[in-house]
Amino acid sequence: MVLSVYETLQKLLHRFHWIVPGYIMGGENRLKEKARLRKGISILVATPGRLLDHLKHTSSFVHKNLRSIIFDEADRILELGFGREIEEIIDILGSKQNMSESKENAVSGATGVVRQNLLLSATLNEKVNHLANISLDNPVMIGLDDKKMQSSNKQVTSLDSNEVKTSERSVEVLIASNGEYKLPAQLNQRYVKVPCGSRLVVLLSILKNLFTGEASQKIVVFFSTCDAVDFHHALLSRFPGLSNLQSETGTRELFVGCNILKLHGNMKHEDRVKTFNAFKTEKSALLLSTDVSARGLDFPKVRCIIQYDSPGEATEYVHRVGRTARLGERGDSLLFLQPIEADYLRELKKHGVLLTEYPLLKLLDGFPLYGQKYHVKKFVSIEMHPWVLCLQKSLESFILTEAMMKKLAQNAFCSWVRAYSAHRGDLKSIFMVKKLHLGHVAKSFALKEQPSLVGRSVQKKHTAKRKGEQQRHREGGGLKKKRKT
Structure with missing residues (x-):
């Protein structure tokens, strides 16, 4: 800023x-x-x-x-x-x-x-x-x-x-002293209701569709934690997509083909400045960010804002979508919600913010799989859609074979759960950790392991570190005793 x-x-x-x-x-x-x-x-x-x-x-x-x-x-x-x-x-x-x-x-x-x-x-x-x-x-x-x-x-x-x-x-x-927020008329606000375990697949599918349909555009995706930004940035920068889908030259291309940038508070100052200038000057780019980009930053010609993690208070929602539809230009915003979070729409409505639903099934049916296309009537459930199942399997295999990606996914899972439990005030009744299926949360980070195993692996590291410190302390005490004798 x-x-x-x-x-x-x-x-x-x-x-x-x-x-x-x-x-x-x-x-x-x-x-x-x-x-x-x-x-x-x-x-x-x-x-x-x-x-x-x-x-x-x-x-x-x-x-x-x-x-x-x-x-x-x-x-x-x-x-x-x-x-x-x-x-x-x-x-x-x-x-x-x-x-x-x-x-x-x-x-x-x-x-x-x-x-x-x-x-x-x-x-x-x-x-x-x-x-x-x-x-x-x-x-x-x-x-x-x-x-x-x-x-x-x-x-x-x-x-x-x-x-x-x-x-x-x-x-x-x-601003907005009467409690209602006056957003630009040219801002198209939508939400997509996604089961927790299918969130990652749906995000990647929407991004691929956006950059395929209009290659020259800038999009910002908001996450709740720095670890989540790091994980999704590494994933999008390396994930080739379905193993069966290759380019005409026979080489694998990235699933989302664009310049992918990240921005959050834990980055070095030089890296933040470099990212800011790069995204500002690029004609086509994807920025993954925390709320550090929600205020005070003027990014010209941002076409779409995706709020992958809920912003919490309605004021933060308004600040996030304010990165697009600036100076009379058209813009889109998309809010991800789980079915258990549907009451958040009523919270936004209190402030005059109205959203329409995104046609998700229509989007998923548009992706070909081995040359086949689907019929909307046959597959009503998102999590059982063939495209979702196939892409989820490919993501999990990719994370399983990449040790670094698996570690990033585990860190992102832990920080995401902590951030989810930190909602304040009336929002606590909407975003409740007790309502979550943690197995599905792990799936949203392409983890095959149960959350208990993820937590246990992190706990093992802390336990090993603690034992090492205790051992060094005992050895140091023994040396002192020997010197006294």
Whole structure:
């Protein structure tokens, strides 16, 4: 997000050479950042942790002429646990106190720097309200509620008039203040109801269909965990498909033929930047990502968003689908749900989000198997469809013969179950681990082993490690005793 904002600033300011943009963020070389701050920056884009670090330890970071502070995606910043850092930043900058002093100086005729704070948040909650209280003075609220918009517009107009010289206001931007989300009309929202054990086969089939039908397009698939992203990225990058299906040249091709990228928080900073730039410039690519891509990243011309793992709260659903159908362009979104999760559609409906069902059986019937095609009436069950059975068997054989893939699948299975059990609030009654058949969950990662065996293999590693540490500890104690004697 920092790099995206910085690149946009560079484009906007390329004719205004006296306005110098800059950025500081975790993972970058701190000494290089210090040198940039020493030279002087007009507009600074920063992450909370790195900004606080420089405020505390970089003496050449002069901020006495600060005019504006903008807290973008405030709700997300607080969700990620940066609340304490934000409070410390506000204390160091003395933003609220300086605003009051500036106001008093302006009224008395004294010269001083006028300070303006802006808090942008898609949702309001207790933490965001607390941040507003400590950072904003006499805030003006701007939202999508028609009644509030009328009064807010009058107040905002005064910010562009001469009153700015004698009074100081802080602006808080709210989206969807009435509880409903207004999504673009050109966004086609659909859901697909898939049994747990057939999820992987259906995902691969949908991706193959999308890239076969329209080769030049960009698609983002969202997962709940970093391990799941790593597993599916490795699988799609190596899986050749059904052993009987070969190209005309006799060589095996990848099942999904496109540039496959991944993005999540556990990747190195350099790798994240490389992926971001690659997906941004590619005309045709598949990005597998966690919610790190759900906000603040501007990927142009994304054709489709697939939410393979449920986003949880409705707000996260809206942020994810917001990566497509931008600037008036058409876009599609597809939400994967298990039959036991169907009540999630009612949760989305409360916020005005309506989805239509995806014709899955029609898609599966369109895949030829040994030159044969199917009839919809004969195969009603998805998990018993010949294409699903054959592709699932091929996936399991591939995972079984690849030791690295099997390990990635096991890690992804364990992390997925943990993430599934972490849903909060009312969603706990929809996404319940007790309702899951863990054998089918393992199947969705192409594992033939029972979940107990998967868990036991992981447990064995921890047990062996613990025994090794105990053995080393005993040996160390024995040596000490011998030295004493």
